[in-house]
Amino acid sequence: MAIDQIRGGRKIGRYVLLVVMAAIVLFPIYVMVIGALKPGNKVLVNPLLPSNVTFSTITRAWRSGHLARALVNSSIVALVVTTAQVITSVMAAYAFVFLKFPGRTVVFVLFLATLLVPLEATLTVNRRTMQSLGWLNSYKGLTVPFLATAFGIFMIRQVFLTIPKEMREAASMDGLGHIGFLREVAVPLSRPTIGALALFAFLTSWNQYLWPVLITTNSDYNTVQTGIAALQRASLSQPNLVIAGTVIIALPIFVVLISFQRQLVRGLTAGAVKG
Amino acid sequence: MAYPLPVANVRLKNLTKQFDGVTAVDGVDLDVADREFMILLGPSGCGKSTLLRMIAGLEDPTEGEVYIGETMVNDVLPKDRDVAMVFQSYALYPHKTVQANIEFPLKVRKVDKVERAKSALAAAESLGLGEYMSRKPGALSGGQRQRVALARAIVRKPAVFCMDEPLSNLDAKLRGETRAELIALHQRLESTFIYVTHDQVEAMTMGNRIAVMSRGKIEQVGTPQDVYDRPASVFIAQFVGTPPMNILPAGSIETGKHLVGVRPEHVHISPEGSLAMTVTLVEQLGHELLVTGRVGERRVVVRQPAHSVVPEIGAEVRIVADAADLHRFDPVTELRIDI
Structure with missing residues (x-):
């Protein structure tokens, strides 16, 4: 009885803590949504309470921020980067795990070493490269530098390492070549991790700000982040426009996250527990 | 099918x-x-x-x-x-x-x-x-x-x-x-x-x-x-067979310079036995009795029928084996010698 009471008490304590944490996380989102639904002159009046609910601010932000274009651009960039990162990571990880070639470990360590170099350290050089290639203000410039990542390769390699060697051997006895094994066995078995990598790639690409700012000057190539920044500069006296814009650009990511959150958690914990 | x-x-x-x-x-x-x-x-x-x-x-x-x-x-x-x-x-x-x-x-x-x-x-x-x-x-x-x-x-x-x-x-x-x-x-x-x-x-x-x-x-x-x-x-003699074949040093069970092997089921406890063995372990498996002992420094296992007399631990028994059941091995190469 006493143990049940202690357990019950602990459970209540855990839930109270979770509710408090959830409230802390959700508070800025709540303020953002409330702010977006208020007319411009009311945004600072009772900022925590909804009043004079209207969609006009969101409509204005959509038009004056050219957010439709930014959303399309960001979608193109994020989808290209995500697809490419998944493909390159899976292929490279496969080579590192299932193919034997001289210098395999050294090459892998070199790949990993690139994780130690912060993006900021390479920005200038990369921008100059883009410029010399004539890729400023282009989708190529926005996507090509991010088509492969050491992080993705590392992540997929770790999950490929958990595939027993015998399974590859059984497949080769069955007549499967490398591409067949990748398609029929390795990828299906690693789906949660690959899904998590895709989600990370999509989120990172969607939220990128510094690189698009550096290599685009033409507003036709604004991504959602540079679009919002432009909106902010253009409407300094109307903070609620920026708030509304932020709600618009956060919506797709919100939908993606909610849809794939199970995948994300499974991917993050994959390999943590045997079996 | x-x-x-x-x-x-x-x-x-x-x-x-x-x-x-x-x-x-x-x-x-x-x-x-x-x-x-x-x-x-x-x-x-x-x-x-x-x-x-x-x-x-x-x-x-x-x-x-x-x-x-x-x-x-x-x-x-x-x-x-x-x-x-x-x-x-x-x-x-x-x-x-x-x-x-x-x-x-x-x-x-x-x-x-x-x-x-x-x-x-x-x-x-x-x-x-x-x-x-x-x-x-x-x-x-x-x-x-x-x-x-x-x-x-x-x-x-x-x-x-x-x-x-x-x-x-x-x-x-x-x-x-x-x-x-x-x-x-x-x-x-x-x-x-x-x-x-x-x-x-x-x-x-x-x-x-x-x-x-x-x-x-x-x-x-x-x-x-x-x-x-x-x-x-x-x-092979010791790898195949459970318990493994007993291997005794040259001169212990018969005269000669070969190692001698004998399967546990071919060793018998008998008062007329030529070798003395000190019993160290008796295992009753239901269908048989395994008596383990020492002959000099060597460990010897004897397989007895299920309802044989169970010797005391520490007791000295005499053991014997038919010459036809003995295996001989070269003491250096440990390979079989057929005589």
């Missing part, structure tokens, strides 16, 4: 495998006859699995040749060798159903869908798996998984089955049952089986012949009874 399987003998010539300078298999010559059930027996690390993997094509020999039928297959890919392999860990595809697992080799070979479903069902039913076709391996017991692995092997109708300790992951009861099933399977399929094990009971009960390996070499090839009755070396 019986399959009209292709049949083939396997011939190994001077087969050698080295890993980073360490010799795992050392100049092995072996002929496995068509439709034979050949056991590769030996302790861990003796090279038996490496030998099997070279036959299957999963390892390239450093030297020597592998023939399946009349064809030298050193440069033939595993999939083209007409060999199926059953692994200790089953190596099933966990994301595929039993049916998809069994069908898979046929799917890769682009066999028509209807035809491969029919073959898979036939293979599954022959192993009692008919009702599990839609399950995934995770929902099966260890014994059922091993049968799925067998079904995946037989569905291809290969000339040679290679099995690498397929029963090691099963519990004792299931191991006994599956052993009997494998023997029946071999009789039904009439195919060549090469079976790796370190378990001498499997070796004795399943194989037509046993190749006993030690340190990368084959020490003896023969029928199970032959290997048991006439072990070619002290190593």
